C-alpha cells in the first residue's frame with residue numbers, strides 16, 4: 058500500500074538531528090513531515106487503507122508524537138482516540154506499567170476508563186518510532202490489563218538494529234512504514 062515513491066518522499070521529509078536529546082542519539086524529527094502540505098495527509102490516508110475494514114474501536118497513541126499520528130488516524134477511521142502518557146500526566150484514575158531505560162526506569166499510564174468499558178475493545182497502537190520496544194511493550198501491557206484486543210502495533214519508523222519491532226512482534230502483529238537504516 059505504501060509505494061516506494063511515497064516511502065522515499067516520507068523518508069526525505071524526516072529530519073535527522075544528531076546528538077539530540079543527548080550525545081550519541083540521532084533523533085528522527087517528524088515535524089517537517091507533519092507540516093508538509095500533502096505528505097502528512099497521504100501518510101494518514103494510506104494508513105487508513107490498511108485499517109479501515111477492521112472495525113477498530115480506538116486508536117491508542119503513545120506520548121508525544123504518537124498523539125499526532127494516532128489522533129489523525131483515529132479521525133480518518135471514525136474511531137476514538139486514547140492517549141498513553143508518561144507518568145503523572147493523566148488527571149483521572151490510571152493504571153501504569155514500567156519499562157527499562159538505558160539508566161533507570163520510566164512508566165506509562167492510561168486512564169482506567171479509556172476504553173469506555175467496551176468488552177474486548179479492538180484497538181490499534183500507534184507511535185512515531187520504535188527503538189528498543191520498551192515503551193510499546195509497556196503500552197501493550199496496559200491494553201492487556203484493560204482487556205483490549207490489539208489488532209496491530211503500528212510505527213512510522215523502526216530502528217531495525219535495536220530489535221524493538223521483533224520483541225513487540227512476539228506479542229502482537231507489527232507494522233512499520235519505514236525501516237532505518239536502509
Ligand code: AMP
Pocket residue numbers: 082083084085086119120121122184185186187188189190191192193221
Ligand atoms: P523505545 O521505547 O526504545 O522503543 O523508544 C521509543 C520511544 O522513544 C518513542 O516514543 C519515540 O518517539 C522515542 N524515540 C526513541 N529513539 C528515538 C529517535 N532516535 N528519534 C526520535 N524519537 C525516538
